[in-house]
Amino acid sequence: MRRQFRITACGILLCALLSGCMNNGKKMDMDMQEAATHADGLLDAVLGAIDPQVQWAHGTTTTGSCDVSRRRTVMTIVSAERRGSFLGVVDRYWRKSGYRIKAINNSTKVPAIYAQTKDGFGVSLVIGGKGQAFFEVDSPCVEESDVAESTTPPNGPAYEDVYPLPRPNVHSDFWSAGAS
Numbered sequence: 001m002r003r004q005f006r007i008t009a010c011g012i013l014l015c016a017l018l019s020g021c022m023n024n025g026k027k028m029d030m031d032m033q034e035a036a037t038h039a040d041g042l043l044d045a046v047l048g049a050i051d052p053q054v055q056w057a058h059g060t061t062t063t064g065s066c067d068v069s070r071r072r073t074v075m076t077i078v079s080a081e082r083r084g085s086f087l088g089v090v091d092r093y094w095r096k097s098g099y100r101i102k103a104i105n106n107s108t109k110v111p112a113i114y115a116q117t118k119d120g121f122g123v124s125l126v127i128g129g130k131g132q133a134f135f136e137v138d139s140p141c142v143e144e145s146d147v148a149e150s151t152t153p154p155n156g157p158a159y160e161d162v163y164p165l166p167r168p169n170v171h172s173d174f175w176s177a178g179a180s
Helices: 002-025 032-048 083-096
Strands: 056-058 068-074 100-105 112-116 122-127 133-138
Touching: 032 068, 032 083, 032 122, 032 133, 083 100, 083 112, 083 122
Parallel strands: none
Antiparallel strands: 056 068, 068 133, 100 112, 112 122, 122 133
């Protein structure tokens, strides 16, 4: 009886692991370009929810074997005193939009929020050096295709062919309060 229990428990564990892998490996019914366009919409929405508005520029777009990532870099200085408020605005927006918050890093060095949309897109906000905020959206596995650059114009300088982007350089009376 004991041996049968071990085999059954191992079988259940193996089945759970395999089904998890198979579900994670299942491709969504869209291609990489459609996923990139959807990611742009997610980024447009969260940046549009930030009030007062911040200036941003496009980060790099990357593709994997079956996924795509879009990035936006905030060029507005977010002071140490305002970082918690900035994270709070984004957290509330993502929760209101039905996103599942996966992790929050409240450290003073690199505060961040990691979430997931209902359709499996990973979204994150990380605040790095000099108060520069980085948004990223990662698609789930989708059909392989070419991916064009985003057609959403940045609301400030485009910084075309500039890598890495400069540190935040736009002052906001609200978001930059207390920053030098």
